[in-house]
Amino acid sequence: MNDARLRLYVDAQYTSPYALSAFVVLREKGLDFEWIPVDLEAGEQQGPHYTALSVTQRVPTLVHGDFSLSESSAIDEYLEEVFPGTPVYPRNPQHRAKAREVQAWLRSDLAPLRQERSTLVVFYGQQAPALTPSAKAAARKLIEGAQALLPQGADHLFGEWSIADVDLALMLNRLILNGDDVPDALVTYAKRQWARPSVQEWVNIQRPAL
DSSP: OTTSOEEEEEETTSOOHHHHHHHHHHHHTTOOOEEEEEOTTTTGGGSHHHHTTOSSOOSOEEEETTEEEESHHHHHHHHHHHOTTSOSSOSSHHHHHHHHHHHHHHHHSOHHHHHHSOHHHHHHOOOOOOOOHHHHHHHHHHHHHHHHHSOTTOSSTTSSOOHHHHHHHHHHHHHHTTTOOOOHHHHHHHHHHHTSHHHHHHHTSOOOOO
16 A cells, blocks of 8 residues: 555645645655645536545545545644654654644634635735734734744754644744734744745745736
């Protein structure tokens, strides 16, 4: 099974933070894979080919041989189990659990911030207007949570790099790259994660015009 072909279906604009997460895991593990863009605006994710692969009809979807899996955190964990050689989660069980907690939090919470600071800010350089009160509250929650999680002066959340660092940096960059106020220590942390070669490869993909 480990020798089966790997394919990753991603959004055609390459702006999905979740596709980024799965892409980075594949790159960090040094796995050979094909990535295939899906035109979400045209509704390709609802076509028969894609729905046969993804019950959620969302990106990313990983195909490994005759097995397919959607939802990025599930993909990240699957790749960690099947290809354990280069870990992308902390080795310590409690740290590993906290990394998964961070991933779940960033995917399920902070909706006003995600809506008002879309990843077009991050990947297309768009500038968004001032945050509404609900988005300000979400931004404050994000910053306070990141400060609580990140040890003072630490390079990574859990003593060693993990995919949760990239997911958190992406969320912080929604604010940072729009020029919103973020504490210097978190800006430094996000820049460090963003400079990682696997992340930069995604950042530098040639994107279609909006």
